[in-house]
Amino acid sequence: MRIVPLGGLGEIGMNCMAVECDGRIAVVDCGVLFPNESLGVDLIAPDLSWLRERREQVGAVFLTHGHEDHLGALPFLLREVPVPVYGTRFTLALLRPRLDEAGVRADLREVRPGDVRPAGDASPIAAEFFSVTHSIPDACGLALSTPQGTLLHSGDFKIDPAPVRGPGMDLGRIEALGRKGVRLLLSDSTNAEREGTSLSESQVGPALEQAFELARGRVFVACFASNVHRLQQIVDAARAFGRRVAFLGRSMEANARLAQELGYLELPGWMPVSPEEARTLPPRELCVLTTGTQGEPRSALARLARGEHPDLAVSPGDLVVLSSRFIPGNEIAIGQVVNELCRRGAEVAYEGLAPLHVSGHAQADEQRRLIRLARPAHFVPIHGEYRHLSRHAAHAAAEGVAGRDVLVDGQVLELADAGVRVLDEPVATGRVYTDRDALLGADIGALVVRDRRLLAETGLCIAVLAIERTTGAVVRGPELFARGVAGFEGAEEELRAEILAGLGDLSPKARTDPAEVQEAVRLAVRRFFRRTTGKKPPVLPVVLEL
Template structure:
């Protein structure tokens, strides 16, 4: 009998982002991707990483990490893993260079190894798993699917993909290799579900060019274009539209500057020799001769675009008559932030083109028809939808059913699917998975902690009330107070006298022995104040009691 293969979902199944999957066979583990999730709440948290404790506890078994592409939701948490699990990382060229810079910033000496489509890598001597990289198209250079050879047959892990018949970049979707894998036999397909709810097919990246060209042609002043810094093909098309109208190109935003520099060094992006200019040079150019490419498509408050919209950017300003193009889609949860940026830009007199207007964006993910085409191409025995919220996973599983795949497994984070000679089953015990809240600087350090984030959320929702009481250390008698101070507590003003009375009565009802214990007095104050707020209006602010002894 062939040894079983277990597929562990550590992230990305039940949410869009934080993608991480582990393949285990004969005590050896291969990790595919290790990404982050961007929070949609402002709680002082920059990123959310998957809980990697299961991998760290088995670091002697982890043989390598295999990266499908360089987006943050697939590589952003790798430094967090490599700090404790220093294994080789096999990645396509652009993803590798992005990782190299990130690890260097965090002081992590990572073993990064470049791979190209067609390359096969394994976990070292005696490895039961081997991974072949297969070129696919996506909204970042060098995206790859993985064909994983195992004792239980070939597994195909798509990563993020679309089937682009006319790609802007040199490498396209290697349908021929995937067709060959389908003929050879695919035991299990794990496929990107991000756009499973969208009918039809996604448009080619090249479809953006006419819309950009038309907007640039009619623009009479400066043109600002916001797009994802990793979408090098989009930036290339913006550069070409600017060149046709004689415009130079300035870059705003740290990630935009870094990614464009890297893409130009690697030969993935080229501007005309005269086009590039610094923000200082841009200030002196006639408005009709300038294009600015910036970050901030999702309304991030500290992004270059948001600062331009507020008039707070130190380099450039948006002025009446300027054209601002948001070459992106609204990620669910960011609509309010994006709307605020659009409002601010309009207040400054700019014309803003965004989702719903001329075609200035296409998705990098496969829609229903492409997903079904891939299923028909690979003809898998079994199917697992990955990368998506539950509704997207469920819809993708329905597409597989429509294509005749009889065995479908709908997994969520923490689930483990075991393939064996007898078939496949989801193991009854779930893995310990969760979320690690952190910021970019802390990815190589300690996480902020879920309890801290919970406290921040409570403070944001209901505010903070501080109760200060001074007591005599010897007798326990109240010397002063209680004094109350509130931040962000609705209905606090005008209730201070009643609150003070409730708090004082709670202390007076304590026995002399309890009153001599500071912790007992603090708890009495906390309970009394919380009870008052709850009864008077259902409010639940955080109560911070402070007892000082004299």
């Protein structure tokens, strides 16, 4: 049996893992990664070529929960590998509109904790779903039964002793599986560097109530739209102080509506108010739930901070609560939004000032507790950057697990009767850069993204000239244009002389070849800027033949 990670090992996001046994394949999760820089790229998906090449062997997809980094790439996979997808009620409810938007029809099969489902006809792999606590309803871990023993996949988890709602983490079932024997534990590593235990989600409620009690104007609360338990606590705090609730942001509105329809979010009939109606309410009677926790420029919170939202505006005396973690890489964008909100006279509260947010991922003590309960013969940390994986493996070593491997995307772990080993040859993995429209089938491409990054860093210089077809003599130009190139302004004549000198070094025959002339122009321009500024901006030479 082989474990093939296609994403999520070496980065936080883009989670996708294949389990291959006796010529059959089960897939656990298929998610996307959100880029830290704006290059016209909304999403980064794993390269699923390895699965597409083996589409006849793939029997099922098992989803641990409904976050985008675990299911967002399914439209790419299911378009070419149409297999059953198993997930819990809320998970599939979040998945359906994404598939509909992409025009993909899928066989979605709902499961509950305790259910066992095979990974396709005649597959030796079956998955048992068990409850875990996370920052989204209906999250599950998986116990995969295989000819090589039980594989325990934690999914994203924390051990929350007092969840806001739901059954809590099924530690009894994990312990029972551990007594019977777990061959391999695959466990969430996100918070491996944080000692101790994570705070309970239910501790956020009192902190929110304290913030509401001190608020003198409107209260805006930004959080992840999928964190329904957080939404419920915000609603409860608003109700305690007689505030009505408005939802801002496409995902916030959609998820709140879906959670209400499915019974995961409870609001009294008097509380919901449209953004248009919210404008007329007295400030102390309104609470606004909004997207934009990570400083996304097009989010509702960022538009409020810039004063560009069509329905509402932040005013002096308003309280803005960021009920979320600052994801590494997003600090600058978040800081800009906070600065703009403060300029508008708002008070801004965020994690660190009070427990206004708690993580949905286990910290070191919880991770070690799971290892003790599962008693695995072998351990592989998942869901994290390399430093997280390495630290988590150290936790397993401290708990006495002798067999440990730290893998990254593409490295294959083989389990056999003779033992466990990492294969010498990795499988091909990579990233597909895309945007929302590309869910319909397009791909921006890594080279395009590389060029966009290069343009953002050094600008672009364009050189246009016309040559006589038979002699190669320069008839006109070179005409020079630049965007974002340091050192260009005022140096045009010197740059033209550099280009003409470069053309003069060509042989008579080469001067009649447009490709040769283009390359000479490109090298001359880059040589000039390297000498004068130390930079090498991209050069677009345009050569016309007359």
